[in-house]
Amino acid sequence: MDLSLITFVQILVAVIAIICLMVANAVVMVYVERKVAGFIQRRPGPYEVGPWGTIQAICDSMKLLAKQIFVPANVDLVLFFLAPVLAFFPVLLLFLPIPFGPYLTPWKTPDGLVLILAFAGFGVLSNLLAGWASNNKYGVLGAARAVSQSIAYEIPLMLALMAVVFQAGSLNLSVIVEKQGWVPWEWNIVTQPLAFFIYLICLVAETNRAPFDLPEAESELTAGFHTEYSGMGFALFFLSEYANMLLVSFICATFFLGGYKGPIIDGFWWTIIKAYAVMVFIVWIRWTFPRVRFDQLLNINWKWLLPLGLLNLWITAIIIKVVN
Amino acid sequence: MRMDKEVVNPIIDTILGSITSGLNSLQASMEPYLPELSWVAYLAFAIYVLIILAGGFMSILCRNLVRAMMGLVLTFLGVAGMYLLLASPFLAFMQLLIYVGAVCVLIFFAIMLTRNVSDGEEAHWPTLGALGYGLLALLAPLGVIGPLIIMHAGKIPVQVPVENPTGELGEGLLSDYVLPFELISIILLVAMAGAVYLAFRGFGPEKSKRHSK
Structure with a gap:
């Protein structure tokens, strides 16, 4: 690693841009989520505040900022406030190795995927801390669910991504995009359909969203691990949830959908269009499927996704060996 | 229809190049400080x-x-x-x-x-024997590593570490260090089998059958 001014400025600018992206994304996605939910359930969704309800999300975030930060009795204060911070800040680092455009890669590290997987672990840790520190049995139950779920689903997720890594021969996300063509049949989704399918399921589970939103299942656990958080604490969890969604969508676009490559002219607009298509798909899933039971959730993972992922990796390795 | 890279790249290259050279000259001017x-x-x-x-x-x-x-x-x-x-x-x-x-x-x-x-309300001060064992556990690695450090102090030249590409690490694990690598996986397998055994020992034959369903 060289300590040059250029790298420093590059990463600084990138981090600031990523923070703006995260906040803007949360505001946009709240509106999209409520509107899509409305269309799916045949109701208008938000429509009172501003034209077509577009200012609703901004009003909601203003309300969150102004809310009282309520601290329940007998909580571990340090850990209680550490948890939302730990949920929010590592997510910033996760966006660094993603190639948004041919020139727009914040940090071209050869171990990009490992960096993403390494810092993703902090998200689980923050959920655990939040559930444990808030001294609430629903919180603890939600945290226990969060950990068994995300540890389980991390494995098939890695296996699915590893198949693509085998194919590209690199952990560098820019190289993985470069190995794909600009037309849809040259994308990895064609060569790795099973990996794409496994990744899609794991992506929903890793971001704790319905139908796998057991850590915060409202009907059973009020709000799971963030039951006791209000005001900015809750807002940080909320931001990091949407940022995680954005991140897995960007990874999906990079690994399977050709990244920044597309017709007419390559550029970051293709990455963003593809990532938001995946996001809308995630929202669509949420409002279409009912929540699974916890044993079903773990059975899907250990009895189906994990063997399928291993099989896929094995077949990929054999084909690569034969072709080369 | 698709625009060639040759049309777009030079424009962006010139913009990026000017920024890079500007930052480089700034760094060069700051170098003495x-x-x-x-x-x-x-x-x-x-x-x-x-x-x-x-x-x-x-x-x-x-x-x-x-x-x-x-x-x-x-x-x-x-x-x-x-x-x-x-x-x-x-x-x-x-x-x-x-x-x-x-x-x-x-x-x-x-x-x-x-x-x-x-919350640690069951914690208590360790007994003298436990303290002794703890001291022994501290001294044992020190006894092994300490002489090595003293023997080699100042002899190994301090050099800037070289960054190895990840591919070389993988090749090393599957060629020169294949035996330790496989041994580690055997240890992990034994640990896993032990954990499964411990977890299932608590169930009787009927209970374990019901559990496996």
Whole structure:
């Protein structure tokens, strides 16, 4: 690693841009989520505040900022406030190795995927801390669910991504995009359909969203691990949830959908269009499927996704060996 | 229809090139005022050592189990920083992935599954015998490593570490170091079998049959 001014400025600018992206994304996605939910359930969704309800999300975030930060009795204060911070800040680092455009890669590290997987672990840790520190049995139950779920689903997720890594021969996300063509049949989704399918399921589970939103299942656990958080604490969890969604969508676009490559002219607009298509798909899933039971959730993972992922990796390795 | 790269790239290249050269000249003009690179490395080393020590003390002195575990996380972060300083980012990220993302989370899980007595009110001072054993455990590695350090002190030239590409690490694991690599996996397999055995010993034949359904 060289300590040059250029790298420093590059990463600084990138981090600031990523923070703006995260906040803007949360505001946009709240509106999209409520509107899509409305269309799916045949109701208008938000429509009172501003034209077509577009200012609703901004009003909601203003309300969150102004809310009282309520601290329940007998909580571990340090850990209680550490948890939302730990949920929010590592997510910033996760966006660094993603190639948004041919020139727009914040940090071209050869171990990009490992960096993403390494810092993703902090998200689980923050959920655990939040559930444990808030001294609430629903919180603890939600945290226990969060950990068994995300540890389980991390494995098939890695296996699915590893198949693509085998194919590209690199952990560098820019190289993985470069190995794909600009037309849809040259994308990895064609060569790795099973990996794409496994990744899609794991992506929903890793971001704790319905139908796998057991850590915060409202009907059973009020709000799971963030039951006791209000005001900015809750807002940080909320931001990091949407940022995680954005991140897995960007990874999906990079690994399977050709990244920044597309017709007419390559550029970051293709990455963003593809990532938001995946996001809308995630929202669509949420409002279409009912929540699974916890044993079903773990059975899907250990009895189906994990063997399928291993099989896929094995077949990929054999084909690569034969072709080369 | 698709625009060729040749049309767009030169424009962006000139813009990026001017920014890069401007920053480079700025850095060149600042060069006399900047500290030497070795001093930056020493400073980073000191910070990481402080983080590791603080985390270690936190993890043994805190009575609350979860806070002690946060100390452990801090230590692992410091160790990952040391790996970065040794120019091996792959190892640093793996350290975070395995120790923070998996080991610590599992320890936390175990804490939460036990009864809620993690405030340490059952803690007491260790007996003299236990203290003796602890001292022995501290001295044993010191006795092995200490003479080595004294023998080789000042003999090994300090050099800037070289960054190895990850591919070479993988090739090394599957060629020169294939035996240790496989042995480690056997150890893990034995540990896993042991854990499964321990978990199922509690069930009778009927209960275990019902459980397996």
